[in-house]
Amino acid sequence: MPIHYYLNILHRYRTYSVIASVIKNANVGELTEIKGWVKNLRVYKEVVFADISDGSCAKKLQIVIPKHLKADNLTYGSSVHIIGKLSKSPRGQLELTAEDVNVLGQCVVLDGYPFNPRTTHPPEYIRQYLHLRSRTNYISAVLRIRHAVTKHIHDFFTSNSYLYIHTPVLTSNDCEGAGEVFKVIPDNKATIKAMRQQDKCDDDVYFGTKTFLTVSGQLHLEAMCRGLGNVYTLGPTFRAENSRSRLHLSEFYMLEAELAFCDCLEELQKFIEDLLKYVFIETRNSNEDDLYLLDKEKKPPLWLDKNFVTLSYDEARNILKKKGLNTSEDGINKEQELALVDHCNGVPVFIVRWPKEQKSFYMKESQVDNTKVEALDLLAPITGEIVGGSLREDDYNKLKSKLPSEALNWYLELRKFGNIPTAGFGLGLERLLQVLCNVPNIKDTLPFPRWPHNCDM
Amino acid sequence: MPIHYYLNILHRYRTYSVIASVIKNANVGELTEIKGWVKNLRVYKEVVFADISDGSCAKKLQIVIPKHLKADNLTYGSSVHIIGKLSKSPRGQLELTAEDVNVLGQCVVLDGYPFNPRTTHPPEYIRQYLHLRSRTNYISAVLRIRHAVTKHIHDFFTSNSYLYIHTPVLTSNDCEGAGEVFKVIPDNKATIKAMRQQDKCDDDVYFGTKTFLTVSGQLHLEAMCRGLGNVYTLGPTFRAENSRSRLHLSEFYMLEAELAFCDCLEELQKFIEDLLKYVFIETRNSNEDDLYLLDKEKKPPLWLDKNFVTLSYDEARNILKKKGLNTSEDGINKEQELALVDHCNGVPVFIVRWPKEQKSFYMKESQVDNTKVEALDLLAPITGEIVGGSLREDDYNKLKSKLPSEALNWYLELRKFGNIPTAGFGLGLERLLQVLCNVPNIKDTLPFPRWPHNCDM
Structure with missing residues (x-):
């Protein structure tokens, strides 16, 4: 049954229209009913002009309210129900001439409403006011874009026959071995008491094992990939780092994919490049007004019609050295990442084939140079690193010798039965949004940011 | 740029085809390259028949392997790369006559592979073997359906102008006040030490407040709804209950929606009914083979063309009383839920207008009977309760008098500025899958189930 059948049903009981459709359809002369919030008021002698938003799009609908309607408690921020007729203003702008105005909820700014009309408040x-900030133009535009980006990502993967897997949040693995994880225990002491076991510490009795919040769904995806083929996940991921930078969150969304039968880094790179270009192009089509609201210059990123650059880790180091920036044993730092993007004229750049000791145990040893692994980082403007990925070690014995813990024997066993080569990557959704929307601080790319000392609501 | 542009790009570097497309396109005579796993082998004198699956669909592709190709290490469970020509068998079945067979990864069942060919292993x-079970027909079919159901849900909401909001997993609220929550603390003692504060308990120093895993995104959605209009979320949710029933998980996915400007329970009911029917019909179209694999009888649920039933709580109690089942003060138990569905001939039934003391503080008091709230439960076959929802209390003073904690003052404040009526519901994705796929145990509806004493991998 086609979806518009259902839309028709819905229209039978929802009498009002969302403003996005009213503006899109522009049915001049039609009796129209809308509900939303007052974003702006201009009071004249005979008439009041009100700009109304219902959150469905960046644009506001202008309402012409004749004085006799006496909408006295109509103030900035109040919610309204308006019935009227659509027309075009002398300047060609769509407007609704009100026949009935009903204030649903008043808004008295002096009672502590933190926002003021015609004021651009700084993001900090x-x-x-996390609970109220979806009412601001800036945050509502970012959140509409976040919705669209998520949808375009799912469309890209579904069209390429990738299966969406809900990898678990709770895990007994500590995949990256970084130690910067959150542990999870029941809050209720009675539950713990009822489940207590002699040989277990109280923190571990609920699951019978120490339990963490996931830092990556990759290992779980690899298990799924060996039965279902191409798979991906997009879900919350956690780091218990004490970092308050403009690029870090304690809870963030990560897109991870595992490419079945992929045994070459170039294929992985091509896939990532196509994905990013697809999402950028589709979002510029679907959310033009929102992007304009965030960035009046609305320049498409200059790399959209260029090929991404590829540099080996050694080449990247030499470039940095020539610029007087020496890399340490730990790899390439944020300043150096951004210098490399700058060196490539702002075009995203893959850094490939990294020293083994800088990367994770599961990455495939290079056939050409056994001090290197077949890994990549993708560096982008604004954020630096935005994607990390690799071919996975598919040699049972090599993987066994590098396995950090016996608890991961299940992961080793994936290589024992009907094994296949795979490659995969992780991409931070919030960093992608920073690049796409030109948002300096990652905390403004999601509805409820969590970072050290901040877990409001 | 249309998505097939990208598909064309991808086809340029991925030379093989997924079996779902091979079967769908059925290009007899075409040279075809596939990769997958051996699900079945029938060895004859001159020829070997192998059924190959790559996880992309329920159906297997039959491969005809002439003896001279000598694929000796081709065993059940091994992974293969096959090139050949498509043809139709005398009985009209699509098959691939192999010209080249390459075993990528062997599978020696005697080395500990837990599955056997032509055997239906019980779900328990x-x-x-969570890490290997995506290779079984049953679990791979359920996971393909889970992907499709998720997609259909997103399509339904997007088409109805609902915005997808990623509500947080980490929260300082304990929304339901039930106490059955998990608390979250950094695992690294050095991090805690570095952040230690005199007035805080060590468990709370990281966020500066006691932090839990979410039990519901509803309150967060309500905040978003008052700026963005219609919103929904679909994400992981947690309960630290000591329950090992076939209907409970410690981590599960919940679909929650908040309907802006909705002030009537009938509108909410209609929306939920339309959503469920849409998802069921679309999934029966998109995943016919998977559903057939799970349930050979493939009967559409008998309620798909019927209207859902509505009973008031008092009516439901009377029906149960007549059946000799007395309800307690706590409401309606699982046995009684299923008896009510049975009473309605297996058609899902809304139980509406519940006693205030059985439901949450945020539910709107009934205008007709102030001992009741405008709440609903939807009961379905197999699982009983599948949806819970309500109108939200939008009266500032009534809500204030019922607010369980000062920590929720932000929630109260939503009613102070430009307030609107809203209604919403929560639906357990795994229970929906149980009803849709006829899966008795909820642990078989998701890739990595977590329940007491079980958090493997």
Whole structure:
């Protein structure tokens, strides 16, 4: 049954229209009913002009309210129900001439409403009011874009026959071995008491094992990939780092994919490049007004019609050295990442084939140079690293010798029965949004940011 | 840029085809390259027949392997790369006559592979091998359906102008006040030490407040709804209950939606009914083979063309009383839920207008009877309760008097500025899959189930 059948059903009981459709259809002369919030008021002698938003799009609908309707408690921020007729203003703008105005909920700014009309509040200020900030133009535009980006990502993967897997949040693995994880225990002491076992510490009795919040769904995806083929996940991921930078969160969304039968880094790179270009192009089509609201210059990123650059880790180091920036044993730092993007004229750049000791145990040893692994980082403007990926070690014995813990024997066993080569990557959704929307601080790319000392609501 | 542009790009570097497309396109005579796993082998004198699956669909592709190709290490469970020509068998079945067979990874069942060919292992047995069970017909079919159901849900909401909001997993609220929550603390003692504060308990220093895993995104959705209009979320949710029933998980996915400007329970009911029917019909179209694999009888649920039933809580109690089942003060138990569905001939039934003391503080008091709230439960076959929802209390003073904690003052404040009526519901994705796929145990509806004493991998 086609979806518009259902839309028709819905229209039978939802009498009002969302403003996005009213503006899109522009049915001049039609009796129209809308509900939303007052974003702006201009009071004249005979008439009041009100700009109304219902959150469905960046644009506001202008309402012409004749004085006799006496909408006295109509103030900035109040919610309204308006019935009227659509027309075009002398300047060609779509407007609704009200025949009935009903204030649903008043808004008295003096009672403590933190936002003011015709004021652009700085993001740090708005961030103090997480529960109200979806009412601001800036945050609502970012969240509509976040919705669209998520949808385009799912479309890209579904069209390429990838299966969406809900990898678990709770895990007994500590995949990266970094130690910066959150542990999870029941809050209720009675539950713990009822489940207590002699040989277990109280923290571990619920699951019978120490349990963490996931830092990556990759190992789980690899298990799924060996039965279902191409798979991906997009879900919450956690780091218990004490970092308050503009690029870090304690809870963030990560897109991870595992490419079945992929045994070459170039194929992985091509896939990542196609994905990013697809999402950028589709979002510029679907959310033009929102992107304009965030960035009036609305320049498409200059790399959209260029090929991404590829540099080996050694080449990247030499470039940095010539610029007087020496890399340490730990790899390439944020300043150096951004210098490399700059060196490539702002075009994203893959850094490939990394020293083994800088990367994770599961990465495939290079056939050409056994001090290197077949890994990549993708560096982008604004954020630096945005994607990390690799071919996975598919040699049972090599993997066994590098396995950090016996608890991962299940992961080793994936190589024992009907094994296949695979490659995969992880991409931070919030960093992608920073690049796409030109948002300096990652905390403004999601509805409820969590970072050290901040877990409001 | 249309998505097939990208598909064309991808086809340029991925030379092989997924079996779902090979079967769908059925290009007899075409040279075809596939990769997958051996699900079945029939060895004859001159020829070997192998059934290959790559996880992309329920159907297997039959391969005809002439003896001279000598694929000796081709065993059940091994992974293969096959090139050949498509043809139709005398009985009209699509098959691939192999010209080249390459075993990528062997599978020696005697080395400890837990599955055997032509054997239907019971779910409890398969569940012991979470890392390998995506290779079984049953679990791979359920996971393909889970992908499709998720997609259909997103399509339904997007088409109805609902915005997808990623509500947080980490929260300082304990929304339901039930106490059955997990608390979250950094695992690294050095991090805690570095952040230690005199007035805080060590468990709370990281976020500066006691932090839990979410039990519901509803309150967060309500905040978003008052700026963005219609919103929904679909994400992981947690309960630290000591329950090992076939209907409970410690981590599960919950679909929650908040309907802006909705002030009537009938509108909410209609929306839920339309959503469920849409998802069921679309999934029967998109995943016919998977559903057939799970349930050979493939009967559409008998309620798909019927209207859902509505009973008031008091009516439901009377029906149960007549059946000799007395309800307690706590409401309606699982046995009684299923008896009510049975009473309605297996058609899902809304139980509406519940006693205030059985339901949460945020539910709207009934205008007709102030001992009741405008709440609903939807009961379905197999699982009983599948949806819970309500109108939200939008009266500032009534809500204030019922607010369980000062920590929720932000929630109260939503009613102070430009308030609107809203209604919403929560639906357990895994229970929906149980009803849709006729899966008795909830642990078989998701890739990595977590329940007491079980958090493997």
